[in-house]
Amino acid sequence: MHSTSVLRQPAGNIAQALATFAHDLTLAAIPETVRTKSAHHIVDAIGLAFASHHFPFAGPGLNGIRAAAGSGNATVIGVDVQLAARDAALANGYLIHGLDFDDTHPASIVHPSVACLPAALALAESTNASWGQMITAYVAGMETAIRLGRAVKGGFHHVGFHATGIVSHFSSAVVAGKLLGLTAEQIVCAQGIAASTASGVQVFLENGAWTKRMHPGWGALAGITAAHMAQAGFAGPQRPYEGRFGLIDTHLQGLASEVDADSIAEELGSNWTMLDTSIKPYPVCHFIHGCAEAALQLRRELGPDAKIERIVCELPEATLPIVAEPASAKVVPKSDYEAKFSAQFVVAACFARERFTLAELSDQSLRDPHILSLAAKTECIKEAASNFPKYFSGAVSVTLADGRTLRAHVPMNLGSGERALSLDEIVGKFRGNAGLRLPAQGVDTVLDALLSATPETPVRDVMRALG
Known part of the structure; x- marks a missing residue:
C-alpha cells in the first residue's frame, strides 16, 4: 500500500x-x-x-x-x-x-x-x-x-x-x-x-x-x-x-x-x-457486442454456404484480456459462462447460426463441431479506431476460400445511444426470457403488473405477481 x-x-x-x-x-x-x-x-x-x-x-x-x-x-x-x-x-x-x-x-x-x-x-x-x-x-x-x-x-x-x-x-x-x-x-x-x-x-x-x-x-x-x-x-x-x-x-x-x-x-x-445505460440484445459480455453484430451482418451478406478460411475480430484493446485471452482457452469454452466471455466462440456461433441467443450457450452448442471449427480460425486484435468506452464498438473481417475479404464495422452497438432498444424490443426480449420459466399466460400477467404499475401502486401488489 x-x-x-x-x-x-x-x-x-x-x-x-x-x-x-x-x-x-x-x-x-x-x-x-x-x-x-x-x-x-x-x-x-x-x-x-x-x-x-x-x-x-x-x-x-x-x-x-x-x-x-x-x-x-x-x-x-x-x-x-x-x-x-x-x-x-x-x-x-x-x-x-x-x-x-x-x-x-x-x-x-x-x-x-x-x-x-x-x-x-x-x-x-x-x-x-x-x-x-x-x-x-x-x-x-x-x-x-x-x-x-x-x-x-x-x-x-x-x-x-x-x-x-x-x-x-x-x-x-x-x-x-x-x-x-x-x-x-x-x-x-x-x-x-x-x-x-x-x-x-x-x-x-x-x-x-x-x-x-x-x-x-x-x-x-x-x-x-x-x-x-x-x-x-x-x-x-x-x-x-x-x-x-x-x-x-x-x-x-x-x-x-x-x-x-x-x-x-x-x-x-x-x-x-x-x-x-444499454439493454443487451445478446446474452454475452457487452465487450463482444460490436463484433457479434458485425459478424451477423456479414453472415446475412454471405449466406450459409460461404467457405470461411479466416476470421479477424477487432476489439477495444482494454477488453482483450477479458474476452480474447488466452486464445487457446477461448476457442474451446468449457461452460456457458466461459462462452459468454469468448469473442472467438461468440463470433463463430454468429456465423454458424446467424443469431446469438441463450440457445447458443447450451452444452450442445458448446460441442458443435461447426462452431468450434470456426472459433479455431478466429483471431482477435486491437481495434484501431475504437469508440470504447462510450460504445462497445467492434469490427469483423472474413477471408473466404475464393480469396475475397469482407469487413463489417459497428461503431455504436445495438442497445446504446440512439440505437437503444424500443419498448417493443424489450418486451420481446422479456417474453423470450420469462417464457423459459412461465407459461404464456403467466408471462402476460407479469408484464401487465410491471407495465401498469402507477406511482401509487403498492410494490407488494407487483411482487405478488412475480412470485
Missing part, C-alpha cells in the same frame, strides 16, 4: 454529495425520460430473473441462500418463497445477473440495475412502499453505481475486481437508506459501513465459477445491512471513497492517480447518467 495516496482529492466529500442527492430526491424531480427508462430496465431485469431458473446454476445458489436465510415477507422472483429482505435481495440479484444478459453502462462498465434493483424491490416490499417510492430509490442507486464506476475509468477491472460487485454495496446502501427514511448523515454512514464489505474478485474467470453471479446480490445484502446499522446509530467512516485507506486507495493502489473523483458529484440531479 502506498503510504502517500496518489489520488487527486475531490473538492467535496463524495459520500456526502451522494447522500444529500438521494435524501432530497423526489419522484417529481425525476424527468419523465428517466422514469420511463427506469420502467423499461426493470422489465428487462425481471425477465432475466425468470430465465435464470431454467439453468443449472439457479438451484444450488438458491438452495444455499435459503438454507442461510431468515424468514420474512420479501419475494424471490419466480418461486413461491418469501425471505427476509436482505436474503431475498441476494437471491434476486443472483437471478438477475446470473445470465450476464442484464443492462450495462458503457463508460462505467457496471451493470447498474442489478446493483440497485434487488435492494429496492426487497426493501420496498417489506416496508410496504409505493412503486413511486421504489423508483425514486432505484434512480438514486443507479446514479450512485454508474458515477462510481465511471470515475475509476475501468480501474476495478484492471486490478482484478468485478466493478459491479464493488459498486453494488454502495448503491444498495443508498437505495436502502432512501427507503428506510434515513437522514443524509445516516446515508453517509451507511456508505461508510459498505466500504468494509465491498469486494468481488474476478478469479471466476479461471474456471467459469459461479461467483460473479452472486456479487451484486451480495452487495444488496451488505447495503441493506449497512443502512439498518446506520439507522441504529452505528458509527461508520465519513470518507469511504477518498479517505486514507478508503475504497479508491485500497482497491486501485497506483491506479488511484487516474480516478476522476470530482466527476462523481458533478451535475448530480441535472445530468442523468442512467440515460446512457
Whole structure:
C-alpha cells in the first residue's frame, strides 16, 4: 500500500454529495425520460430473473441462500418463497445477473440495475412502499453505481475486481437508506459501513465459477445491512471513497492517480447518467457486442454456404484480456459462462447460426463441431479506431476460400445511444426470457403488473405477481 495516496482529492466529500442527492430526491424531480427508462430496465431485469431458473446454476445458489436465510415477507422472483429482505435481495440479484444478459453502462462498465434493483424491490416490499417510492430509490442507486464506476475509468477491472460487485454495496446502501427514511448523515454512514464489505474478485474467470453471479446480490445484502446499522446509530467512516485507506486507495493502489473523483458529484440531479445505460440484445459480455453484430451482418451478406478460411475480430484493446485471452482457452469454452466471455466462440456461433441467443450457450452448442471449427480460425486484435468506452464498438473481417475479404464495422452497438432498444424490443426480449420459466399466460400477467404499475401502486401488489 502506498503510504502517500496518489489520488487527486475531490473538492467535496463524495459520500456526502451522494447522500444529500438521494435524501432530497423526489419522484417529481425525476424527468419523465428517466422514469420511463427506469420502467423499461426493470422489465428487462425481471425477465432475466425468470430465465435464470431454467439453468443449472439457479438451484444450488438458491438452495444455499435459503438454507442461510431468515424468514420474512420479501419475494424471490419466480418461486413461491418469501425471505427476509436482505436474503431475498441476494437471491434476486443472483437471478438477475446470473445470465450476464442484464443492462450495462458503457463508460462505467457496471451493470447498474442489478446493483440497485434487488435492494429496492426487497426493501420496498417489506416496508410496504409505493412503486413511486421504489423508483425514486432505484434512480438514486443507479446514479450512485454508474458515477462510481465511471470515475475509476475501468480501474476495478484492471486490478482484478468485478466493478459491479464493488459498486453494488454502495448503491444498495443508498437505495436502502432512501427507503428506510434515513437522514443524509445516516446515508453517509451507511456508505461508510459498505466500504468494509465491498469486494468481488474476478478469479471466476479461471474456471467459469459461479461467483460473479452472486456479487451484486451480495452487495444488496451488505447495503441493506449497512443502512439498518446506520439507522441504529452505528458509527461508520465519513470518507469511504477518498479517505486514507478508503475504497479508491485500497482497491486501485497506483491506479488511484487516474480516478476522476470530482466527476462523481458533478451535475448530480441535472445530468442523468442512467440515460446512457444499454439493454443487451445478446446474452454475452457487452465487450463482444460490436463484433457479434458485425459478424451477423456479414453472415446475412454471405449466406450459409460461404467457405470461411479466416476470421479477424477487432476489439477495444482494454477488453482483450477479458474476452480474447488466452486464445487457446477461448476457442474451446468449457461452460456457458466461459462462452459468454469468448469473442472467438461468440463470433463463430454468429456465423454458424446467424443469431446469438441463450440457445447458443447450451452444452450442445458448446460441442458443435461447426462452431468450434470456426472459433479455431478466429483471431482477435486491437481495434484501431475504437469508440470504447462510450460504445462497445467492434469490427469483423472474413477471408473466404475464393480469396475475397469482407469487413463489417459497428461503431455504436445495438442497445446504446440512439440505437437503444424500443419498448417493443424489450418486451420481446422479456417474453423470450420469462417464457423459459412461465407459461404464456403467466408471462402476460407479469408484464401487465410491471407495465401498469402507477406511482401509487403498492410494490407488494407487483411482487405478488412475480412470485
